[in-house]
Amino acid sequence: MNGLPFLGQHAVRLDHVAIAVKDIDQAIGFYRDVLGMDLVDRKRIAGKKTGMVSAEFSAGQFSIVLVQGTEAESQVSRFIDEYGPGVQHVAIEVDSVVAVADKLRERGMTFETNVIQGPGLTQIFARRDGTSGVMFEFIERTANDGFNEESVRSLFEQLEQSEAC
Template sequence: MISAEVVHNDITFVLCQGTGPDSQVSRLIDGYGPGVAHIALAVDDTERAMAELKEKGVPFDTSVIKGPGLTQTFTSRDPNTGMSFELIQRSGQAGFLDDNINELFSQLEESGSY
């Protein structure tokens, strides 16, 4: 995957391009077309927010992924649009950590989300 970040004030857009037909990004586009893959929502407590949403019937494709200063989780993709929501809690970490990204893609592969 090739990616680039576009930042404006408190909003960050991450643009992604698959590097081969079997990459997760390429498979997502094949399945749903180009567009927004997910929207990240800042929360104060990722685990609590996930539990509250699960109680309301919201399905998740990942467990809570933890790294130094960063925890995140992803809802299941909408079957029509392919879009999901990310719940993200930051405490000092501004960017994204390679270990978190690797764990995310591993869990998404296991859940068949792409």
């Protein structure tokens, strides 16, 4: 794959940016009607305790995913309470999630989730960086079918369990 060298592997591309919003319908209007992006998918995901709704937009070579918590206890709602609406995480597609995660652990990075495997993708979420507030997701795609609901549910439940926001 073409890409930039990244931790001994290749960072293939920016995969997506997740943006936490207070009102997903209002945000959809802005991204679709003002920015002219194509809305490609909407999901409602329930974790063990809380849920979220999402809207995925095509932004050319990457996606923008709007996320809104459905309860005050949702990790997305808690993110907004702590940091305000805005970038919740940045996802970088890599050649090997396991290799990148191992290398990052050697360098002291900790993770909010285990490696999550689903149809067509493997992903892991790092703990939010205290210096910038950014959470990174590393994702490996074997198919480009968007986001599988089972993988998103597993991710959401692991973030709830770790009490990440």
